Amino acid sequence: MNKYLRYLSLAVLAVMLFSCKSGEKLYNQGRYDDAVKAFVKKLQRRPSDATSLSLLPQAYNAAMEFHEGRAKQALASNNDLKWESVKNEYRSMQNLYNIIRSAPAANAVVKPKDYSSAITGALENAAEARYERGVQLLERGDKQSARQAFEEFDAALRLTPNYKNAKELRDEAYAIGLVNVMVSEIEVRSPYYQFTADQFRDALVRNLQTRNINTFVKFYDSRMVRGDSKFRPDQYMEMRFMDFIVGQTYVDRYSRDVSKVISVPGSKKDSTGKAIMVDITVKATVFVTTKTVASNGVLDYRITDVDNNRVLRQDRVPGSFTWRNQFGTYRGDERALSEEDRRLMGGRDIPPPPPQDLFMELTRPIYDRLASDLQSFYNQY
Incomplete structure (x- = not known):
């Protein structure tokens, strides 16, 4: 126990010596603010430390001279924002005031200056x-x-x-x-299908509003501001889906033979009367049907200035989506099937989604690309 206390005392002494030396080192390096903090910290633990009591006033005076010099230099400049620099120097000196006031031993050898009123004025x-x-x-x-x-x-x-x-x-x-951007109705040009892209526009405008891609740019759905005499757009964003096509349903059928070696009870028994396990090969034929429908289209968008009708940005964003359904049947021993084969057996033949649903899936990658393009464009504002 005495040995442990001796080691503990040596460790505490080492920390105290290091703290003192680190304060002196900081002072000699010209890091006066840090030196003041180190000396005050030491005095909070050892109020009678001679080195700290001796060097703290010098460190504080040097720090004050440094910050006051910088404050006077800023005040003498023609910079419109000089008071912000002055405020920073005053706050540094006030910080030293607060640090010294926190230790009675430090406050006894240094009378720090209170800069709170000066900070308020700055x-x-x-x-x-x-x-x-x-x-x-x-x-x-x-x-x-x-x-x-x-x-x-x-x-x-x-x-x-x-x-x-x-x-x-x-x-x-x-x-x-503020730049008010009005998003128009989205036209879907297709020789085969007639429907609107209102869901896409709803999601787009909602996302652009919440992304806050630029403090001074706001997006509006034209349906929401129609009839508002006070609303005046600065820009107009038109969008058209061109060449939206849903391909024919493509059906692919194939079969493959599968086999697996499994252990089953044999006809022979061991001395305890338990059947001896033997390996056998089980086989099956898996029949797989895959149905796919490919859809693709291009979103053409254009942003124009309302005042002069000048085109500010124009681009096309392609997109595609392939619907896929796969299911299977088998003939033979079910035990030969793998886990993947069993999942196929759980599938069923379902019809492709209607064109409107395929269109919404198609718009997801287009939406992400368009939102990214618009963010890049309006970040320049």
Whole structure:
């Protein structure tokens, strides 16, 4: 037990010596903030540590000189956003204040300066700078400037919540910078089938709305805004399914022989009267029927500017889907069948889905590709 306590004491002493040395090392490296933290941490454990009591004031003064110098340098610049840099330096110094105040021994040798009021003032000035930039941008009246103004007002509110009327101006900037994209009815051009692609459009618009691919782009279903005199689209997206074709049902039939060696009780018995197991080969013929129906089509989409009717993007997205049904029967010994063969035996002959269902399956890969294309396109805005 005494041996364990001796080792424990040596370990604690080693940690304390390392902590002290690490504080000195940080100080000698010019990492004054970290040195202050190390010395205060040491004094929280050993309030009478001579090295920490001696070097802490020097480390604190050096850290303060560094941050105050950077704050003065920022204030002397012509940068509109200089108060944000000043705020960061004030917060670093306030952090040192809080650290030193947490240890009575540290507070006894250093009287740290409280920068809480200075931080509040810097935040007000920083918010005002962002606010003024936003006002100037908003006065330009164009979409791009309005989007930049939105960012400025948003930054002002992050610096100082509820600053002046920044929230109202941010909402106004958003409304001006917004691009409203109206998705038209989707036409399905096929010489054989007549139906609409409303389900596809519903899913597409819903996904584009929830993806939030761009803060300043919103998608609307034309059916939802029809008759709304206040709604004015900026862009119009037209979509047509071209050459939607459902092929003939293709039937493939084949057979294969299967066999398996199994153990069964024989006619002979052992000394206990139990039948001796013997290996036999069981055989069967599996008859497999596979029915397939291939469907394919191309989605042609075009995005135009409502004001000048200029085509902004146009592309075609191909897609295909193959329906498949497979089932089987067998003749012979069922024990020869594999697990896969048994699954085939569980299948049944069913008719292909109607063209509308095949069309919806066909649109799934097209939908994913189109959504990805639109995200890439509108990320440029």
